[in-house]
Amino acid sequence: MQIKISDVADLPSRFGDFNVQAFKQGQKEHLVICAKELAEVPIVRVHSECLTGDAIGSLKCDCRDQLEYGLQMADETGGMVIYLRQEGRNIGLLNKINAYALQDKGLNTIEANHQLGFAADERTYEVVTFILHHYNIKKIKLLTNNPDKVNSISGVEIVERIPIIMKPNKHNEGYLDVKRDGMGHLL
Structure with a gap:
């Protein structure tokens, strides 16, 4: 896997003061947003891009809520968000x-x-293992409901899966039911 890595830069945000670093894998450019000081076993949110949810605030999904919660947790606990450019489940x-x-x-x-x-x-998650190894992370607490993420991340011990349950709304209730019933998400 050939990946280009950017320098580390500061990113002050409304969620906290972070370090950011980009990882270019082919045509995809992924972003790591992490606490200035990572915990020994950090909470990690692997978040796939959702322009309509993350940037525009679509109510059809729970993506923005999950991203914001992941950033809050990263700030509060010395964790990180790995933002994968996999729009629309890739x-x-x-x-x-x-x-x-x-x-x-x-x-x-x-x-x-x-x-x-x-x-x-x-979606695929092999770049996540690369990124975690780049940061010399051996163990994580994974903030996810998706068993595919748990099963796809290798080479790093997942000591805990932390659920990320967002309050449904009338526009995403069916979507969340399908994630749970049709895709096996742990909701």
């Missing part, structure tokens, strides 16, 4: 919006992805 923004249009017609998120020729979830 089908890209154009296909994600096409999936949204199919959901508007009654399909759920899994059915919409299948209709477009994709698996329910196209």
